[in-house]
Every structure is written in structure tokens, then in C-alpha cells.
Amino acid sequence: MSATIKDVAKHANVSIATVSRIINKKPGFSPETEQKVLDSIQALGYQPNALARGLINKDTQTIGVLFPAVSNMFASEVLSGIEEYANEMGSSVIVCNTAEDGERTLKYLQVLSEKRVDGIIIVSEYIKEEYYKALSEMKIPKVLVSSISFEYPIPYVKVDDRHASFSAVNYLIGKGHRKIAMIAGNSTDPIAGVPRIEGYMAALRANGIEPSNDMIIHCDGFGHKDGVQAMKDIMDRDMDITAVFASSDELAVGAMSHAIRHGIRVPDDLSVMGYDDTKLAEMMIPSLTTVAQPLYEMGLMAATMLFDMKSSGAVIESRIMNHKIMERETVKNLL
Structure with missing residues (x-):
């Protein structure tokens, strides 16, 4: 006993x-x-007992982190940054998988409330009214990662998705590509869907290319299987393209794998570019050219902001992190 x-x-x-x-x-x-x-x-x-101790000093030394998918490399790298700083501060991390449609978000917010966590980080998820109400009732610090809420005053850490997407497509155009398809997220997704599509279209227009909705393949998710299906759609339509820009590395890798299985050489026949710069991009053969988000640093920054708010009670400014092009082996220079 x-x-x-x-x-x-x-x-x-x-x-x-x-x-x-x-x-x-x-x-x-x-x-x-x-x-x-x-x-x-x-x-x-x-x-x-940590919970009993927390009831006394209002500090359970735990934080909650909500992801729509915890198994992908994007989540892994963000979580590494969060855990690194949380551990330095003597806290543990409770990770919750809310599912891509957010169906379990409210349930997990209730669980985290019952566990009296000291703060919550929400990654890549749109903040609905019921989520914000639950978060507000908890009266604890909260930070968004790779997301933004225009309706509610929650600090965030992210890259400028529109600008990052613009940079990726502008890079492809700089290599001589003018017939560029995009494998995108949901056209109504305000987090990673709409801004990245807008950046793609803006880059084309800036280079005198009129964008066409027919060149955009929309996916429900950002995973490997979505990329496979998107490339199948591109091939079924017999699209006249020299390059594909995908809204995530997993989409890009899925597209590459389907293309290669059907005799299309990357980058000789088709150039492919991703978004995120997860470890998967380096592991591929050929290695994936991509626009990089500093995922580990974003997680680290979010945790730093959360603990700063916890200790000071002050409002923390949101942070826009820098993106950059990671040039590897999947983009052919046509010039």
C-alpha cells in the first residue's frame, strides 16, 4: 500500500x-x-498526488495539447518543442487527439478542465464558439499553434501561410514552371486551406499567369492517402502540367508515390513541392523540396508564451515565424 x-x-x-x-x-x-x-x-x-497538490496551490504542473492528428510528423515535431520547454519548467504534457473534424475537441476540453491543467495549447484547429466558451470558463492561459482566430482574442504562433504559399509557387515559377497544379486542403478551411490557395493564386498573377480553379485539387485532409487520390485525379484529368505544389509534405509524398508507381519520373517528368519541411521530406528518395515551417521552434515558442502568461498573468503578443524554401531534389530547373 x-x-x-x-x-x-x-x-x-x-x-x-x-x-x-x-x-x-x-x-x-x-x-x-x-x-x-x-x-x-x-x-x-x-x-x-499532483492533483491534490494542485487543489492547494492551483498549480498541477501539467498542460494540455490538442492536435487534430497526433500520428503525423507535423504533430511530432511541434510536440517536441512544446515538451522540451514544458519539461524545463517542471511540467508534464497531456496530449489529446481531437480528430481532423474536431469531433472530440469539446470532450477533451472538459477532461482537461477536470484535470485542472495549468494551460492549453491548440494546434491546427479552428476555434468554434463552444470551444472558446469552454476555454474561457477554465480561466487559464491558452495559445494557438499553426492556427489563428479572428473572432476570439487568443494569442497564436504561426507562419504567414499566404506568404509561404506565395514563396513556394514563386520559386517554381523562377525555375521555369508556368503550368503548376495545386493539391490543396478544403476550400472553406480558414486555417490551412484558404490562405495557401490565395498565396498560390497570388503568385501566379504576380508572374502574369491567370490562375484556374481547374488546376486546384481539393482534399478533405493533408495526409498521404489524400495526396495519392489527388495525383490520381490529376492523371485521370490528363492535366497539362510540369509541377505540383502540395499544401503539406504528406500530400506531396502521396502524390509522388502514385506518380512514380505509374511511370512518372520525379523531377524529370514532373516537379513536386511540399509544405512544412517535416523529417519525411528529407527521408524521401528523391528528397522533397518544400517550404519550411519551423515546427519545433513554433512548439517551443508556444510553450514559452503559455508559461509566461501563467507566471505573469499578462497578455502575450502573437508571433509570426519565418518560413524558408528548402531546396532538395524534386524540382527540375526548366530554364
Whole structure:
């Protein structure tokens, strides 16, 4: 049977209140008493209950992180940055998979509320009214990553998706490509769908190319299977293109794999460019040229902002992170 705080108090010959003050780093005891209690804790193997401790000092040393998909490399790299800083601050991370349509978001917000987490980071998810209401009732810091809310005042960390998409397509045009298809997200998605499509179209117009909706393949998600299906659609339509720009690395890799299986050489016959710069981009053969988001740094920054708000109670400014083109092997120079 596990030792209790009462057992520790008896072993050290002090009151339960004294043990509680020492555990929670409160004043009111001598160094000798503190050492006696710490020796008793070690001798008995006592593990303070984090939730009970949190009820006393309003700090459970846990934060919640919500992802629409936790298994992809995008989530892995963002989470690495979050965990790195959280661990430095002595906190643990509870990861929640809300599903791509957000069907479990409200449920997990309730779970995190019951666990009295110290703050919440939400990644790549649109903030609905019911989410914001639940977040507001919790009265804890919250930060968005790779997302933005125009309706609600939640600080965020992200790249400028429209600008990043513009940079990617402008890079392809600079290599001589003018017939460029886009594998995009949902056309109504305000987070990663609409801005990236707008950047694609703006880059074409800036270079004297009139964009066509027929050159945009919309997907429900950003995963490998969506990219495979998108490339199948491109081939079924017999589209006259020299390059494909995909809204995620996984979409790009899915498109590449389908093309290569059907005898299309990348980049000799078709150039492919991704978005994110996950480790998957480097692992591919040929390695994927992509527009990079600093995913690890975005996670690290979000956690830093969250803990700064937790300690100061002050409003934190949102951060736009820099993107860059990672030139590898999947784009052919036509000039």
C-alpha cells in the first residue's frame, strides 16, 4: 500500500500541515524540520498526488495539447518543442487527439478542465464558439499553434501561410514552371486551406499567369492517402502540367508515390513541392523540396508564451515565424 501524507507526518514526528507546507514550498518551518520530512518521504517512498497538490496551490504542473492528428510528423515535431520547454519548467504534457473534424475537441476540453491543467495549447484547429466558451470558463492561459482566430482574442504562433504559399509557387515559377497544379486542403478551411490557395493564386498573377480553379485539387485532409487520390485525379484529368505544389509534405509524398508507381519520373517528368519541411521530406528518395515551417521552434515558442502568461498573468503578443524554401531534389530547373 502506498504511503500517505499522514504516514510521512508520523514518521517525521511533525504535523500533516508541516509536511504539506514543505511539499508545496511554503514558509513556516526550520531547515532541520524540512530535512526530517524529506528523509521520511524518501524512506517511505511517498509520492505526492499532483492533483491534490494542485487543489492547494492551483498549480498541477501539467498542460494540455490538442492536435487534430497526433500520428503525423507535423504533430511530432511541434510536440517536441512544446515538451522540451514544458519539461524545463517542471511540467508534464497531456496530449489529446481531437480528430481532423474536431469531433472530440469539446470532450477533451472538459477532461482537461477536470484535470485542472495549468494551460492549453491548440494546434491546427479552428476555434468554434463552444470551444472558446469552454476555454474561457477554465480561466487559464491558452495559445494557438499553426492556427489563428479572428473572432476570439487568443494569442497564436504561426507562419504567414499566404506568404509561404506565395514563396513556394514563386520559386517554381523562377525555375521555369508556368503550368503548376495545386493539391490543396478544403476550400472553406480558414486555417490551412484558404490562405495557401490565395498565396498560390497570388503568385501566379504576380508572374502574369491567370490562375484556374481547374488546376486546384481539393482534399478533405493533408495526409498521404489524400495526396495519392489527388495525383490520381490529376492523371485521370490528363492535366497539362510540369509541377505540383502540395499544401503539406504528406500530400506531396502521396502524390509522388502514385506518380512514380505509374511511370512518372520525379523531377524529370514532373516537379513536386511540399509544405512544412517535416523529417519525411528529407527521408524521401528523391528528397522533397518544400517550404519550411519551423515546427519545433513554433512548439517551443508556444510553450514559452503559455508559461509566461501563467507566471505573469499578462497578455502575450502573437508571433509570426519565418518560413524558408528548402531546396532538395524534386524540382527540375526548366530554364
